[in-house]
Amino acid sequence: MSEPTDLSNLVIGSGLALGVAFGAVANKTNFCTMGAISDIVNMSHWGRMRMWLLAIAVAIVGTTALGASGLVDLSKAVTQRPVLTWLSLLVGGLTFGVGMTMAGGCANKNLVRVGGGSLRSVVVLVFMGIAAYMTMRGLFGQWRASFLDPVAINLGDAGWADQGLGTALARATGMAPGTALWTVAAVMAGALAVFAFKDARFRGNTVQWLGGVAIGLIVVAGWYVTGHLGYGEHPETMEQVFFATNTRALESMSFVGPTAWSLELLLLWTDSSLHLSFGVATLIGVVAGSAAVALLTGKFRWEGFASFTDLRQQLIGAVLMGFGGVTALGCTVGQGLSGISTLAIGSFIAVAGIVAGSAAWLKYTLWREENS
Numbered sequence: 001m002s003e004p005t006d007l008s009n010l011v012i013g014s015g016l017a018l019g020v021a022f023g024a025v026a027n028k029t030n031f032c033t034m035g036a037i038s039d040i041v042n043m044s045h046w047g048r049m050r051m052w053l054l055a056i057a058v059a060i061v062g063t064t065a066l067g068a069s070g071l072v073d074l075s076k077a078v079t080q081r082p083v084l085t086w087l088s089l090l091v092g093g094l095t096f097g098v099g100m101t102m103a104g105g106c107a108n109k110n111l112v113r114v115g116g117g118s119l120r121s122v123v124v125l126v127f128m129g130i131a132a133y134m135t136m137r138g139l140f141g142q143w144r145a146s147f148l149d150p151v152a153i154n155l156g157d158a159g160w161a162d163q164g165l166g167t168a169l170a171r172a173t174g175m176a177p178g179t180a181l182w183t184v185a186a187v188m189a190g191a192l193a194v195f196a197f198k199d200a201r202f203r204g205n206t207v208q209w210l211g212g213v214a215i216g217l218i219v220v221a222g223w224y225v226t227g228h229l230g231y232g233e234h235p236e237t238m239e240q241v242f243f244a245t246n247t248r249a250l251e252s253m254s255f256v257g258p259t260a261w262s263l264e265l266l267l268l269w270t271d272s273s274l275h276l277s278f279g280v281a282t283l284i285g286v287v288a289g290s291a292a293v294a295l296l297t298g299k300f301r302w303e304g305f306a307s308f309t310d311l312r313q314q315l316i317g318a319v320l321m322g323f324g325g326v327t328a329l330g331c332t333v334g335q336g337l338s339g340i341s342t343l344a345i346g347s348f349i350a351v352a353g354i355v356a357g358s359a360a361w362l363k364y365t366l367w368r369e370e371n372s
Contacts, residue, residue: 008275011230011244015278018225019285020292022108022218022253023115027290029211031055032109033332034100034358041362047205050196051212052336057192058216059341063223064185067342068178072227075162076242078249078329079344082156084163088148089346092328093335093353096256099320100354101361102313103128106332107255107321111283115290118303123311124318125259131322132260140323148327165343184343219337222252226278246277252341254334256325258283328353 025031029051036048067074074080100106103124105113110128113121134140160167165188166181173180196212197203227250230243245251246261258279265274294300305311325331328350330339336354339347 007230007232008244011225011278012276012281014225014229015222015244015281016285016288018218018221018253019282019287020289021285022215022282023112023286023289023291024293025211025214025218025289026108026112026286027115027293029207031211031215032105032112033336033354034104034106034109037355037358038101038362041359042366046199047202047208050199050202051208053192054196054209054212055216055219055337056340057189057196058213059219059337060185060189060192060343062217062220063341064181064343066220066223066227068181072223072250074164074223074227074250074342076227076249077223077251077342077344078247079335079339079342079347080162080164082160082163083152083154084346085149085152086346086349087151088144088327089329089350090353091148092324092326093350094324094357095320095353096324096328096331097354097357097359098361099317099322099324099357100332101358101365102317103321104314104317107259107325108286108331108333111255111286112290113303115287115292116294116303117300120303120305120314123305124314126263127315127318128256128322128325129259129263131319132256132326133263133322135323135326136257136260140326144323144327163345165345168345181343188343215337216341219252219333219341222278222282222338223250223341226250226252230278244275244277246279251278252338253282254279254330254338255283255286256322256331256334260322260326324354324357 030048031051032048033052036052039045039048063074066072103110107128110121110124114125131140135144155163160171164181165184166177169175169184170177170180202208226242226245231240231250232243233239234241242248242250246257261277262280262283265280268274328335329346330350332354335347335350340351
């Protein structure tokens with residue numbers, strides 16, 4: 001049996017490597033969910049959205065295979081808990097969607113920009129991290145816990161082991177759980193992949209579709225690292241635990257919570273109870289991977305805020321992202337890729353809110369400009 005430090009270091013090192021890969025791919029392909037929504041609203045261009053949808057399709061198939069093979073117990077993921085906090089997921093998603101649009105990009109995009117030399121994104125991430133921490137343990141957390149989280153549906157009372165769509169189909173039809181899971185995964189992933197590749201321009205853009213495949217596989221690898229390589233018996237408590245994860249559950253790529261944990265670690269560095277984790281390592285890796293691509297391609301540029309108005313709007317957006325990302329249990333990556341890859345009902349609610357919030361703010365911005 002490996003010692004805790006050995007497993008923790010394995011998880012942290014693997015998280016760093018996955019983060020580097022994610023940051024490099026995201027920089028090279030200009031991967032950004034907010035940008036994809038903006039392309040559709042402003043230019044009716046679906047290229048980046050097809051890349052995001054293809055990444056989801058790949059993540060669904062790979063994650064389902066991990067769960068079906070027994071390598072990972074996906075029911076232990078935070079997104080799969082049978083208590084469906086639908087109001088928190090919806091409000092958090094809407095808030096995050098508006099916030100990322102005001103800030104000019106989600107958490108993932110701002111991390112990629114930091115690697116490219118954006119000091120503006122450093123400030124955005126710091127404010128997002130503070131707001132996220134306040135939503136976990138501070139003032140915003142009190143509001144969330146008092147008014148949003150209690151509005152929930154306890155699927156466990158109805159005998160559901162988790163909130164997966166496979167479980168829902170099995171309960172509704174009497175189908176075997178494994179068959180139901182693969183049916184949902186095949187239908188959803190197949191539909192998304194067909195939609196992505198039906199466009200000839202997207203099929204011809206090798207960089208984009210390979211980027212989508214790569215990002216989907218990185219999400220799958222994240223589940224494998226924390227849920228299999230990092231899952232074992234603690235020698236002191238003799239309990240099965242997930243090593244080096246902040247949630248004490250299996251995790252994959254997500255960036256809002258880890259930003260808050262990174263700030264906590266920096267502020268309380270001498271606190272022996274705090275350590276590097278998978279999430280923090282992926283955060284560092286994304287910046288490093290993006291920086292490597294920016295430097296190698298000669299695109300590294302120092303960047304600041306364009307004006308006070310720009311500063312004000314982006315800081316408001318950062319705070320909304322911090323609150324929304326924690327309340328919705330994830331961002332465009334944490335829920336939009338990792339969460340949806342587990343086929344959790346709540347993840348679809350959160351992502352619907354994110355997309356709706358972003359599209360609504362984009363349309364409001366266009367209306368305001370046209371009528372100013």
